[in-house]
Amino acid sequence: MVEAKIQVNDLNAWYGDFHVLKSLNFEILPNTVTAIMGPSGCGKTTFIRILNRLCDMVPEFHHTGEILIDGQDVFGADIDVYELRKGIGFVFQKPNPFPMSIYDNVAYGPKTHGMKDINEIVQRSLEQSALWDEVGHRLDEPALKLSGGQQQRLCLARALAVNPGIILMDEPVAFLDPISAQKIEELIMTLKRDYTIVLVTHNVQQALRVSDSAAFLYLGELIEYGRTSLIAETPKDPRTEAFLTGRFG
Amino acid sequence: MGTSKSITRELRSWFRLPKSRREFLDRLTFVFLAVIAVIITLPFFAIVFEVVANGWILLNPAFILTNMVGFAEGGIRNAIVGSIELVAIASMVAIPLCVGAAIYTTEYAQRGRRRARRWVQELNKWVIRIVEFTADVLAGVPSIIFGAFGLIFFVAVFGRSLIAGALTLALMMIPTILRTTQESLRAVPLSLREASLALGATTWSTSWRVVLRAALAGIITGILLAIGRVIGETAPLLFTTGFNFDAPWGFLDAIASLPFTIYLYALQGHTEIIRLRAYSTAIVLIGIVFVVDVIAVWASKKVGLVVRAGGV
Ligand SMILES: Nc1ncnc2c1ncn2[C@@H]1O[C@H](COP(=O)(O)OP(=O)(O)OP(=O)(O)O)[C@@H](O)[C@H]1O
Ligand SMILES: [Mg+2]
Numbered sequence: 001m002v003e004a005k006i007q008v009n010d011l012n013a014w015y016g017d018f019h020v021l022k023s024l025n026f027e028i029l030p031n032t033v034t035a036i037m038g039p040s041g042c043g044k045t046t047f048i049r050i051l052n053r054l055c056d057m058v059p060e061f062h063h064t065g066e067i068l069i070d071g072q073d074v075f076g077a078d079i080d081v082y083e084l085r086k087g088i089g090f091v092f093q094k095p096n097p098f099p100m101s102i103y104d105n106v107a108y109g110p111k112t113h114g115m116k117d118i119n120e121i122v123q124r125s126l127e128q129s130a131l132w133d134e135v136g137h138r139l140d141e142p143a144l145k146l147s148g149g150q151q152q153r154l155c156l157a158r159a160l161a162v163n164p165g166i167i168l169m170d171e172p173v174a175f176l177d178p179i180s181a182q183k184i185e186e187l188i189m190t191l192k193r194d195y196t197i198v199l200v201t202h203n204v205q206q207a208l209r210v211s212d213s214a215a216f217l218y219l220g221e222l223i224e225y226g227r228t229s230l231i232a233e234t235p236k237d238p239r240t241e242a243f244l245t246g247r248f249g
Numbered sequence: 250m251g252t253s254k255s256i257t258r259e260l261r262s263w264f265r266l267p268k269s270r271r272e273f274l275d276r277l278t279f280v281f282l283a284v285i286a287v288i289i290t291l292p293f294f295a296i297v298f299e300v301v302a303n304g305w306i307l308l309n310p311a312f313i314l315t316n317m318v319g320f321a322e323g324g325i326r327n328a329i330v331g332s333i334e335l336v337a338i339a340s341m342v343a344i345p346l347c348v349g350a351a352i353y354t355t356e357y358a359q360r361g362r363r364r365a366r367r368w369v370q371e372l373n374k375w376v377i378r379i380v381e382f383t384a385d386v387l388a389g390v391p392s393i394i395f396g397a398f399g400l401i402f403f404v405a406v407f408g409r410s411l412i413a414g415a416l417t418l419a420l421m422m423i424p425t426i427l428r429t430t431q432e433s434l435r436a437v438p439l440s441l442r443e444a445s446l447a448l449g450a451t452t453w454s455t456s457w458r459v460v461l462r463a464a465l466a467g468i469i470t471g472i473l474l475a476i477g478r479v480i481g482e483t484a485p486l487l488f489t490t491g492f493n494f495d496a497p498w499g500f501l502d503a504i505a506s507l508p509f510t511i512y513l514y515a516l517q518g519h520t521e522i523i524r525l526r527a528y529s530t531a532i533v534l535i536g537i538v539f540v541v542d543v544i545a546v547w548a549s550k551k552v553g554l555v556v557r558a559g560g561v
Binding site for chain 2: 054057083084086087088092097098099109112113158162
């Protein structure tokens with residue numbers, strides 16, 4: 001039996017009085033891709049922002065229950081938030097490279113954590129995100145000159161540069177053209193060998209293509225969780241079926 | 250050529266009688282507004298013309314590169330260098346204070362303090378309000394009041410000196426630099442901060458290496474605007490700097506400056522040579538302010554670029 005990488009135990013979350021996540025219980029295995037699906041506003045982004053404690057940015061946020069990553073509660077009193085976040089890469093919905101050179105974008109994380117051999121890290125990360133061939137010869141150009149798809153892969157490289165074990169992606173292809181989107185999907189499938197990936201997506205087809213497990217959230221509740229192929233073939237809940245067949249979402 | 254033909258047609262249409270009352274009114278409004286536009290720009294050109302027409306005679310390299318010998322002889326190097334020293338030291342005092350306060354108010358006090366206790370949050374809110382309120386009030390304080398303040402507080406400690414004058418100017422720079430820095434920081438998209446925090450960076454590192462950098466062009470614009478404003482101010486220096494025929498770097502030495510020199514010349518301007526020297530000094534001052542403002546405008550165009558690009 002494989003140890004869970006991420007274990008969610010009776011997680012509830014609120015923004016002020018608004019109960020946004022309701023008694024979530026599930027676990028995510030290492031080296032898998034887990035798709036988080038559900039209609040807009042059901043709490044997908046909130047969930048993955050809890051995993052790396054970006055939820056701390058919202059003053060009204062509070063929670064009960066626990067999330068264990070490698071057995072450690074992310075809200076534990078003795079946890080070092082900076083170390084926790086270093087171990088979790090985050091790719092945002094909109095590409096958000098820093099207004100610096102391509103090199104500096106990727107080097108930012110490793111420099112922050114005082115890592116050595118920055119040049120090698122930059123090259124390795126850009127290779128992992130399939131960007132090296134396109135930008136390897138012009139690393140000092142501003143990142144903002146890249147196309148949207150390249151920017152998103154740069155953001156992935158930036159996240160990979162600090163050697164995270166987990167990568168969280170919040171609808172990473174929502175703003176990209178189909179070809180760029182496909183590249184990101186291919187990357188997700190190769191990266192799965194070394195990382196545990198949690199992917200928020202609206203796109204059922206995409207979830208089917210790339211994910212091993214899928215979670216279906218509805219108004220903050222976990223309606224369905226299991227192997228993606230199983231859920232797709234025989235959804236247990238009518239709301240899941242409605243979502244999968246595109247009747248809402 | 251087609252253009253010349255269309256210009257003649259245009260001219261002819263202007264000089265024929267209007268066909269209708271509405272066309273007449275339309276043309277009347279146009280002429281009226283054009284005249285207003287000219288009237289508004291007139292003072293600027295009149296001043297520049299007056300100053301340059303009178304002052305250009307004395308303007309030569311020696312006038313800029315040598316110190317005064319008495320009031321009527323030599324150049325105005327002491328005043329030019331003195332002004333630069335005053336503004337440089339004032340900037341070195343005001344910039345770190347304002348940038349620090351702006352980072353505190355926009356980056357620290359308001360964000361990411363979920364773990365802070367309720368009363369700490371309340372306190373932060375009040376500190377921000379007080380900082381912003383005092384800065385706004387400071388912006389409206391007449392410059393002569395700054396001069397009086399400098400006399401009471403800085404001259405009492407340092408005597409009439411470079412440092413007393415520079416500190417007084419620094420106070421005057423605070424509102425402009427603080428507010429423009431705050432605005433530039435606030436214009437940096439939240440997504441950049443989140444990207445940095447998500448990599449495990451501290452708020453400190455995020456503020457300095459990402460936010461400040463993205464906001465740099467805007468901050469520089471604010472600094473230049475503040476410099477352009479105070480470099481021409483006489484009142485704050487009136488009681489605080491004294492006067493000097495040389496331009497020493499000693500903090501406690503009295504120091505000359507361009508606006509103060511013009512003021513003194515205007516006071517004693519009974520002879521032709523003093524009158525001309527006042528004009529020439531004014532040309533130099535206007536020239537410096539002009540250059541600073543041009544750079545500020547150029548930098549503020551870059552602000553737009555950064556903010557737009559970062560806003561994705
Ligand atoms: N900072 C916040 N303060 C208050 N309420 C919030 C905040 N962020 C999100 N919410 C609310 O929490 C609910 C869940 O938001 P969340 O962003 O997690 O949804 P989502 O599933 O990611 O939606 P989408 O698919 O549109 O991105 C929404 O109703 C939203 O209005
Ligand atoms: Mg979302």
